[in-house]
Amino acid sequence: MNNPAPDAPIGGPNNWAAWEHARKEIERAVEEAKAIAKRVRSGTDFSALDRATKSLDDHTFRIGVVGDFSNGKSTLINAMLASDLLPAGVNPMTSRLAEIRYGVSPRIIIETSAGDRQEITHEEFLERNRKLKSAEDADEPAAPDIDYMKAILESDREILSFGIAYIDVPGHSAGFMSHDAIADDAMRSCDALILVLHADTALRSVESERLRYALLDLEHRSVFVAVNKFGSLRPEQQEELDTGFPRRWERFLGSLDLPAEVIDLLRGRVYFIDSYNTLQDRLGRGESYVGVHAFARLEQDLASLADGNLIEKKLARPRKILLRRLHDLTQTIVDQNKLLDADAADLTAHKHTIDESVDKLRELTASIKQVAYSSILTSLDKPVRDLALDHFQDSQARLAIWAKQKRGTRPPAPGSRAARIMPKATTARIMLISKELTDRLSQEMTRWSENDVFPIIKQRLQTIRGLVLPDLEKFEQELNGTWQELLAGTGATPPNLNIVDPGIDELLDLRWEELPLNLRPVGVVILVLDSIHAQLRKIFSQALTGSSGPPGGWAGEIWREIFEKLTQLALTVLGSDADSREALDKLLENYACLMVWTAVVGNDGQADQLADRYAQQARTILQTRVDALLKYLQDQGERINSLYRNAIQTVHGGLAEVERERIALTDARKRVATLADMLDVAQ
Known part of the structure; x- marks a missing residue:
């Protein structure tokens, strides 16, 4: 049996050298940018850049699946994998973080709070989740021999072979205080998010705040909204949701301080799906096809996101933020230089x-x-x-x-x-x-x-x-x-x-x-x-x-x-x-x-x-x-x-x-040019 390989870079080992070179250059450039900002007494905000740089420690392109319990997150991932890999149900059975990524052959690895890893079978995985559910229902601590912090599920699904990993984020508002903190940490580590909403309660206020957090604080731009269980609605309810939700979505987007091009992109990322119907269809047990076509469109859009060089996609955000921060610092020094030097004689x-x-x-x-x-x-x-x-x-x-x-x-x-x-x-x-x-x-x-x-x-x-x-x-x-x-x-x-x-x-x-x-x-x-x-x-x-x-x-x-x-x-x-x-x-x-x-x-x-x-x-x-x-x-x-x-x-x-700032200005300009050239080569 193969050993776990959590650190495999996107696109396979051939890209390892390019990835490591680009990542280290970005990290060095970030430290230099902070030093320059300190020297010129600039108030440049590096928090977004720090978060983007931290995400480079993970060499996969992570897509988080977020939503309340019983909204169908696990079923959605199962449908994409055409497999009952994840436990699903109306109760919060997946109360631990689950990462689904590519593997040559299917296997499940669990990580404990101590950092230990253990490979288990699919049946053992389901049994552990049943016992965890029973302990949570009884408001009792989980036994150490069954508890875990994270499950890594490897699958040979083709979409995962591009270096994509799905993160089944623990649901919210289910009565377990630890879930929200786990979900927030997981969202920070993801490169894209799928927000799963229940068709009956689409876009509730708690999810609106979660979306604001993802789009504004985390600066996520690859966000997809999946309105799930569409087939459970009556025809007239489906029609009402089909016409009413886009208006509510449009109002929500209008309330955000986002660039117009980002809003245009998000406007088309709404899908009325039924993950259960899709899963049954792909397992050969399909009886209803409501929401199946929209599910396929969601998959196509995700495939388009994954199609091409994922190293470039992974590096694009920190590279863009870094270049913007360096440009701001350079302009600050230029302005100070002109004001204090060129015009001193004129004053x-x-x-x-x-x-x-x-x-x-x-x-x-x-x-x-x-x-x-x-x-x-x-x-x-x-x-x-x-x-x-x-x-x-x-x-x-x-x-x-x-x-x-x-x-x-x-x-x-x-x-x-x-x-x-x-x-x-x-x-x-x-x-x-x-x-x-x-x-x-x-x-x-x-x-x-x-x-x-x-x-x-x-x-x-x-x-x-x-x-x-x-x-x-x-x-x-x-x-x-x-x-x-x-x-x-x-x-x-x-x-x-x-x-x-x-x-x-x-x-x-x-x-x-x-x-x-x-x-x-x-x-x-x-x-x-x-x-x-x-x-x-x-x-x-x-x-x-x-x-x-x-x-x-x-x-x-x-x-x-x-x-x-x-x-x-x-x-x-x-x-x-x-x-x-x-x-x-x-x-x-x-x-x-x-x-x-x-x-x-x-x-x-x-x-x-x-x-x-x-x-x-x-x-x-x-x-x-x-x-x-x-x-x-x-x-x-x-x-x-x-x-x-x-x-x-x-x-x-x-x-x-x-004079001192002029030297820093020259160095900063050289670093910007060098970094841009380096990133182009790495891509």
Whole structure:
């Protein structure tokens, strides 16, 4: 009996020398690539290359058969071999890894966890699996004399003679925690995968994740999807699967970040098969031929994959990844060399240009400041003051109208005629009317400020914007041109200047609702109005407390006049009670208007001072924005200076490294060319 030969290379022993030479050259090149990456401080990811290189330790082209238990994986392999070589059934009997490969004569070799190998008969193999199944069903450990980690089944099937091996991967979701880890390790070692799905539950979510893992993480490109047990479906179910599954498959492929050519390849690798019908047909026991033709097409596609030189196929993936990584490293060194060496002199020569640009930004900032302060801010004062004065005077005239408008909705004064004209009641009534007037005055002032004055402030900001942006944009273009010239031919990316960024628009875009009350022009008046009630309470403090004697100053004069009028009103007995109430309100409205306006503008009754304060607040708003703009421009100048200083420092600091990196670049280029030539010869 022949001894096991697990290390026979693809295509037979004649290819051994070429295989070993190519494999060792790839491994040496990988180590050199990693060393180069470390020297140039490259962040190149070598994980995919490490996995691809590790797969070269196995000299066969391995096709993994993956799927849930009872999906028919073992039956699929048996059908391809036209033999009941593997145990199959609805229960997870093949709970160990099985590798089916070529042999001159059929035989089975088992490997234990200790690495020992033993050749057994087909009957002994089936008996071991039955005992393992019983132990697993009883949740008991397997006896050491029957347990094994892997079974190697050699067959003289023609498709295996090309150097292909099938890996029956342990199924998933069967209740044995060790299966998933075994399956993952097996999938990593395979060069291609056949995903076996049950026709009833095609493309379940767990298999979608398994596919994502295979296609994305393992970067498998030779993946075949076999929808098995197609003949077990009713005709209408077969039709539904035949039309619905391709759409689900298409959506799944669309969710993957894969090249278009890979998706096109995977799109045609779906097969509605029935491995049981195929096996029975090939054993001469066939009764149904549903899924047999599709099974044959799957075999043909696998044969096409195996047809030709499998050494080339085996080496293609690590070779491609290795050349790509070396190209990336070479380009990294080229870019660094150009940036740090070829343009170092240009950076120095253009230093004065950058300095001039920074000086120009300072001059531009000074010019904007002069224009804004000398003309724009000053020109705001007079129109705003004139508008404010007109509005205040108009408001004074409208106080009486507003008071009369509220008379009809104002609550009637309580008590008898005599009680209504008593000091305490009169005071309360004037306070009520004053509150009405101050509320209305506040509303009108807010509306007028927003509609009439605020647009003037915004217009001044737009004027500043019109002065600033064209010059800034021109300056930014000039500075970008300088950096482009500075770094031309280096492959380096110029710094992101962004002098004219959205921050300027935010500075020059003023919205009414964003202004706090104390920064709005109307805030000057509203804050005064808020203190009116306190002043009125002070005016009537003596009356409210029942003290004798009027208050002093202008408030005392108003109060004495009110008292005289009230005395005259009390002596009037003509008219109804309603007439008396209206006469009282008319009298008190006059004095409420007088007292409110006097409280607003002061003893002299003139609105000039209030208008001056209003205009000054409007100027403050505009000046705050101008100051913020000037600060922004100053910061931009400092940032440009910093960019330039950092660039010069980086260049001079890297010049010493350039010469060392140039040697590494030359070696890397030579290694890429040598490796490519070597692989071509090996193929």
